[in-house]
Amino acid sequence: MRILVIEDERKMAQAIKEGLEQHSFAVDVAYDSEEGLSTATTEPYDLIILDRMLPGAIDGLKIVQTLRQESIDTPVLMLTAKDRVIDRAEGLNAGADDYLVKPFSFVELVARVRALLRRPQSVLQTSITYDDLVIDPENFYASRAGQRIELSKKEFALLEYFMRNPGRIMTKDSIMQHVWDYDADILPNTVQVYIGYLRNKVDKPFRGSSLINTKHGFGYYFGKLR
Numbered sequence: 045m046r047i048l049v050i051e052d053e054r055k056m057a058q059a060i061k062e063g064l065e066q067h068s069f070a071v072d073v074a075y076d077s078e079e080g081l082s083t084a085t086t087e088p089y090d091l092i093i094l095d096r097m098l099p100g101a102i103d104g105l106k107i108v109q110t111l112r113q114e115s116i117d118t119p120v121l122m123l124t125a126k127d128r129v130i131d132r133a134e135g136l137n138a139g140a141d142d143y144l145v146k147p148f149s150f151v152e153l154v155a156r157v158r159a160l161l162r163r164p165q166s167v168l169q170t171s172i173t174y175d176d177l178v179i180d181p182e183n184f185y186a187s188r189a190g191q192r193i194e195l196s197k198k199e200f201a202l203l204e205y206f207m208r209n210p211g212r213i214m215t216k217d218s219i220m221q222h223v224w225d226y227d228a229d230i231l232p233n234t235v236q237v238y239i240g241y242l243r244n245k246v247d248k249p250f251r252g253s254s255l256i257n258t259k260h261g262f263g264y265y266f267g268k269l270r
Contacts, residue, residue, distance in 0.1 A: 045090040046070045050080030096124035112139035119160040206266035215263040
């Protein structure tokens with residue numbers, strides 16, 4: 045596995061590099077934002093460890109935002125001395141996959157690196173695609189055959205749940221547990237009603253095969269059964 049470390053504190057960067065190499069990772073280091081962004085966008089990496097505060101024209105937040113804008117889905121572990129909740133939220137909202145506050149234990153760093161590398165690539169990607177249907181949960185966008193589909197928040201949540209579980213039969217109970225919160229006031233036919241809403245928007249206007257299907261006596265499934 046190949047890792048890029050973007051960190052301006054040279055002693056720390058070198059320590060991270062040497063420590064990760066002892067765990068059989070291949071590690072490259074960039075010491076400023078320009079070099080880091082250039083390297084991250086031109087070379088293939090399995091993971092990027094990125095300092096939030098970097099010298100140069102752009103900081104770590106801008107680097108990760110640029111990567112995501114260019115559809116580079118490499119996992120990013122952001123390092124920072126800022127430990128406020130709002131600071132962590134800004135890093136994650138910018139596109140980072142994890143956040144580690146300095147000073148940190150190297151054991152924890154390695155554990156977080158391994159956890160990120162275990163994630164399937166589909167989870168790391170912003171958009172989810174099935175046949176000609178695409179949704180982007182981050183930007184609340186859905187389209188089929190290139191045509192945008194306008195969905196309510198609940199319709200979108202239901203569609204996202206279906207698309208993350210293609211080919212699996214899902215009961216009304218399981219759908220309610222994943223799409224509605226605990227305190228929601230749900231009537232017996234609520235799921236059925238929203239399934240109807242989705243079919244009218246996702247299936248009926250298009251010539252392709254129906255994606256939202258019913259298994260009578262069991263529940264619903266998306267796409268083709270496994």
